[in-house]
Amino acid sequence: MRARGVFALLTMVTGAALALAGPAAADTTIPIHASQVPTTAAGFATHSCDNIPDGASGTLDGWVFVLPGNSGAFTSVTATFAKPGGGTETVTVGADHILSNGASKAWIQTAAGWTLTAASATITGSAAQEYFNLTHACPTTGGGTPTPTPTPTATATPTPKVTPSATPSATASATGTPTASPTATPTGGTPTVTPTAVAGASGGGGLPVTGVALTGMIALAGAAVAAGIVLRGVRQRRRFTAE
Template sequence: MSSPSKAVRWAAALAVPLVLAAGAAPAFATGDTYTVNVHQKLPLTATGNGVERGECPTIPADKDGWHFVLPTNGTVFVKLTVTFEPGGQQVITNFGPPTDKHAYVASPVGATLTSAVAEVKGGKVNWFNLSHACPAKPPTTQPPTTQPPTTKPPTTTAPPTTAAPSTSKPPTDGTKTPAPATSSAGTGTPSSSASPSASDTVVPTPSKPASTGGGKSLAQTGSVAVGGLLAVAAVLVGGGILLRRRRGNHAA
C-alpha cells in the first residue's frame, strides 16, 4: 500500500504547478485594456521647469506640442485623454510615429496641462511618461525690404531736324546758268582794291550818232564818224608841229 500512496502523492505534487501555470498565462495574453495615469506631477506648461524640450514632428509650429510614451515595448496606447487650460479636453486615438507606444498632442500656446489619462493594452505598466514638450516657435518676421526709388534718366529732346538746302537745278529750257565772276588771280573772289594803271585805262568809244532817218545805213554812219575822228587827229598833229616851229624861232 505504501508504493501506490507515494505515486499518488508525487502526481498531486506535479499537478499543482501545472494548474498554477495554466491559470497565470491568460493574465498576460488577454486583450483587455486598462487605465494608467501620467507619471509626472501636474499641472505643467510646455516651457515650465522640469519639462524636457524636444521635437514633435506632427505638431504645427504655432502650437505647443506634448510627447507621451509608454515605458515598455509590449504596451501600446488605445486611448489618451488630456485636459488643458485653456483648450479643454482632447481625446487622442491615433498614435505614432514610430509606433503606437508614442502619442503626440497639440495645445494652445502657453496652455497648462492639468490631466492626462491613458487606456493601454499589452504587458503590465503602472504609468506612462511625458517624454518632452515642444514649445511653439514664434513666426519669423523679416523686415520689409525697402527698394530705392527708381530714378528715370532725364528725357533728352532731340534737336529739330534742319532741312538741307535745296540744290538749284539748271533750267531745262536749254539756257546755261552764268558762272560766278572770279578774280584774275583765280581765287574765285573779285578784286576790289586793285587800282587801274595808266596802261589799263580804256578810252571810251565815242557814241555813235543816232540815225536821223535820212535813209543812211548803219555802215554809212560809222564811216562818217571815223572820218571825222581822222580829221580831228590831223588838226591836232598839225597844230603841234606849228607850235614846235614857233618855239624854235623864238629860241633862235
C-alpha cells in the first residue's frame, strides 16, 4: 500500500514537471509583418540608428526588429535580402544580436542598398500579434572612401594680336617760286631777265604755288621799266656825244 502511494506521488510530480517544462522548451516561429516588406533601409519610413552598436556606418545599412507585447523574446532572426546586382542573401543572427532592454529586439547589418524581402524569427513565449516588426532602419551615411571628383582644366582663351597700323604724317614740302632779277645790257639790245628761285614753305596744309608769283611779275615789270629808262638815257647820251 505504501509502495503504491509513493509511486502515485512520483507519477504526479513527474507529470507536473513535464507539463511545466514543455512550453518553456518549445520555440515558436513567427513571420515579419507582411506590410513591411519588401523595403530598403533608405526607403523605410522610420530612420534611426538606435540599438545598432556602432551607430551609423559609412558602408553598411542597419536593421532593427522588435517583438511586440513583452510576452516573449527573440532567440534568433533570419532575414532574406535581394542584392542590387542580382541574387539574394539570407542572414541569421542569434543571442549576440539580441537586446533585452524592454521589448525584445534584434539587429542586423548588411551591405548598403540591399532590399529586405522576407524575415522570420524564433521566439520563446508567445507573440500577441503572431508576427514581429521592423521597428526602424539605419541607412548608410555614404561616408566611405569618397571618389575624387576631377577638377576641370581651364582652357586659356587666346588674346587677339593687334598689329599697329602706320599713321601717315604730313611732310612739309617747299615749292620754289622764281623771282626775276633784271640784268641790264650796257651795249644796248633787250635786257635779259634771269629768274631766281625763292623757296616758299607750303606748311599748314596750304596749296602749292605754281607759275610766277604776282610779286615776281611786278618786280619783273619794274625791272623792265628801269632797264628801258637806262637804255634810253644811254642812247640819248650817245646821240648827244655824236652831235
